[in-house]
């Protein structure tokens with residue numbers, strides 16, 4: 001059998017086509033899964049598609065006509081409704097890692113984590129409420145503009161001062177980009193999910209921002225002093241040592257590996273954010289390590305699962 005160059009080219013194009021479509025579906029499903037709003041809207045769209053199928057099958061022409069008008073305009077409606085999610089997805093594809101983007105060295109990043117964890121530990125002891133979000137691949141510029149803009153290297157003293165009760169900037173969130181505080185007193189859109197009643201507006205805001213960006217958001221509870229982290233719509237409680245390990249795992253780039261050419265950086269970053277850079281075993285080990293760092297399993301609020309009662313205990 002003769003395989004020509006055009007056959008190989010056709011095969012490569014086919015593989016590329018499948019990979020791109022797969023990545024788009026994978027991303028879309030991830031966005032839908034992590035956000036109650038998108039789950040509800042997707043259910044609505046599926047319902048309309050089923051009704052249209054049935055109406056065509058049963059010959060209900062008027063209903064079928066009405067739905068077809070709706071479907072024709074549906075693309076525009078979907079783009080408008082999903083605008084924040086589509087934007088987040090495109091930014092994720094197009095932007096390089098915030099660490100690389102902000103040109104932060106490994107030492108600076110480690111120093112930022114140490115200062116941040118020290119601040120959280122101190123605020124936890126004094127029960128000072130805090131909400132701190134670290135930008136990763138998705139841009140948080142829009143949220144920076146809702147607060148008081150700053151450009152200061154992260155230090156535990158500065159974070160402690162910002163969240164000091166009664167000061168003008170203590171209300172709202174701090175956003176960290178690279179190793180700098182980009183703003184204080186920022187507003188995050190709260191989640192629409194049903195959270196256990198012990199979680200108030202601060203935790204809602206943290207979960208909300210974690211649903212629409214890939215940020216890491218740390219909450220220190222004013223009520224209990226507990227430190228929690230919101231990521232991908234999930235809230236997990238950590239001890240300071242666990243928090244430090246988690247942040248190092250997620251934020252400190254692996255410098256032993258050779259750095260990639262700037263041309264391929266966006267592709268590699270996207271692949272990394274999709275989890276292609278880690279072997280399954282490495283990712284399992286890290287996951288396990290993070291699970292071990294959690295303060296206690298019963299305190300984990302897995303918001304993607306339905307079986308959570310009002311005390312935050314998984315059924």
Ligand SMILES: Nc1ncnc2c1ncn2[C@@H]1O[C@H](COP(=O)(O)OP(=O)(O)OP(=O)(O)O)[C@@H](O)[C@H]1O
Pocket residue numbers: 129130131170171172173186187188189190198199200201202203204205220221222223224
């Ligand atoms: N949408 C928001 N964006 C940013 N910060 C917010 C938002 N909503 C509330 N906050 C912050 O959370 C504070 C109120 O927290 P609240 O006590 O209601 O929440 P909580 O989750 O019960 O936290 P805690 O355990 O600390 O009491 C506000 O003073 C404000 O600083």
